[in-house]
Amino acid sequence: MPRPKGGRRRFGSVRQLPSGRWQVRYRDPETNQLRSAEQTYATKTDAEVALTQIEADITRGQWFDPDGGKVKLRDYADAWLRERKLEESTRERYAIALRLHVQPMLGGRALGDITPARVRSWRAGLLSAGVGEPTAVKAYQMLRAIMNTAVDDGLIQRNPCRIKGADTYDVPERPVLTVPEVYAVADAIHPRWRALVLLAAFTTLRFGELAALRRRDIDLEARALWVRRNQAELNNGKLYDKAPKSRAGFRPVAFPAEIVPDLVEHLAHFAGRGPDGHLFLGTRGGQLRRSNFRDDWAAARVKAGVSPEAHFHDLRHTGNTLASQTGASTRELMVRMGHSTARAALIYQHMTSDRDRAIADRMGEAARKALGRPESGSSGT
Structure with missing residues (x-):
């Protein structure tokens, strides 16, 4: 992209570190604080290409905070539950599901570290431990809702809860009285x-x-x-x-x-x-x-x-x-x-x-x- 006179960029900057690698810096669109990209680059050209991509993502509204994914699920889920408008019984049910079925395996992980593979492993662990399928389904539905909110908040780019059929279960036929x-x-x-x-x-x-x-x-x-x-x-x-x-x-x-x-x-x-x-x-x-x-x-x-x-x-x-x-x-x-x-x-x-x-x-x-x-x-x- 063309630069203004004097060679300064209109968006962000790149600089060479003592190690010889190149670092990208730019203004956080939400806080306006100067921040550095998560990784460094071998050449100045690579750094400038990366900076151009960051600028394009911000312009298109597709940028997300790389540090957001470092938030622990435990902390985010607690805030998610606290901020939702729920009936008392529903809030209690969600809190129990979080405490018993979500937090033990996933609570200590960062949001960005919860991958589809980890979600599949977590769900399989619940079922193998004897948790009933209806309970596992409800826990999965709640986790998916939490991660959807994390996507909306710009903390992660994609919801990892993508197991086909994990949000439903077959209800056994109930007796019909005459x-x-x-x-x-x-x-x-x-x-x-x-x-x-x-x-x-x-x-x-x-x-x-x-x-x-x-x-x-x-x-x-x-x-x-x-x-x-x-x-x-x-x-x-x-x-x-x-x-x-x-x-x-x-x-x-x-x-x-x-x-x-x-x-x-x-x-x-x-x-x-x-x-x-x-x-x-x-x-x-x-x-x-x-x-x-x-x-x-x-x-x-x-x-x-x-x-x-x-x-x-x-x-x-x-x-x-x-x-x-x-x-x-x-x-x-x-x-x-x-x-x-x-x-x-x-x-x-x-x-x-x-x-x-x-x-x-x-x-x-x-x-x-x-x-x-x-x-x-x-x-x-």
């Missing part, structure tokens, strides 16, 4: 939990969504309930309500007339008092927890003769399967389930409550046929 099995468990369980079992199956709400319901969230006349929050529990036992992950999570869900009498009975005997009283409470009047329900579920499952592999969450899968079998479209299922995707949220805005109630009505009709019961009235009072 309608008679759902009612068998509901009949076998303590009356306090009967409505919980039936709502889980016929609204497909998650446990946390059910535990967070208040009296004012349920409308027996309209045969619908509103999902406005999700209960979460930290490792120290603290319970708190958090907002759904996306707008799609805020949703009304219709339920069939067949379970209205069960809900009326539940509201009369087991729900908390007042509009803000919890719909489901523990046996001692406290908030519903998985721990104070799990044993009752297991005992009822055995008494009802249901597969010991069936978890409470499988009622959600059961309800979704039943809704699909009764004609609900994929879009309607996404809305009903509260899928946290932009597409599901957009569809939710245009779906009518009448259509959702029709799905619930068909679910109820299928339940009546499976149980051999006569058609019931549509009134919820």
Whole structure:
């Protein structure tokens, strides 16, 4: 490139060291401090070519700080987690994954030293040590997110997490209960939990969504309930309500007339008092927890003769399967389930409550046929 008069360069400089090699110096574009290139060159021409390349990278916005890659993953990951806006339970889960699965093997390494080969070795080490595939997948996803941020921050040029298929795993097929099995468990369980079992199956709400319901969230006349929050529990036992992950999570869900009498009975005997009283409470009047329900579920499952592999969450899968079998479209299922995707949220805005109630009505009709019961009235009072 041409130089201004006097032979001085417009960008940076090169100089010969006592060793005879040539050094490149230039202004850091972020700090404006004078810095030297990481390596020296055998000839002045080589140094000038290198300086021209650095200038071009800065002009194109492709320059990155060579010292940035020297930051330890441990320090960078701690800052990454601290600066992210996360729910308490998600922050706790990430912190545990970092401490147990990422930091022991990679925490002491500099960001620039974490190569694709080292990531593959790290992941293989987790699996060979007996870490479950779902846990390994989540740890990999988190590491990839951390390294993506490091790329955005200009500390490294490319994310080393590039293992094909490492961010997914095959979910084993879960049991699907029949309608008679759902009612068998509901009949076998303590009356306090009967409505919980039936709502889980016929609204497909998650446990946390059910535990967070208040009296004012349920409308027996309209045969619908509103999902406005999700209960979460930290490792120290603290319970708190958090907002759904996306707008799609805020949703009304219709339920069939067949379970209205069960809900009326539940509201009369087991729900908390007042509009803000919890719909489901523990046996001692406290908030519903998985721990104070799990044993009752297991005992009822055995008494009802249901597969010991069936978890409470499988009622959600059961309800979704039943809704699909009764004609609900994929879009309607996404809305009903509260899928946290932009597409599901957009569809939710245009779906009518009448259509959702029709799905619930068909679910109820299928339940009546499976149980051999006569058609019931549509009134919820």
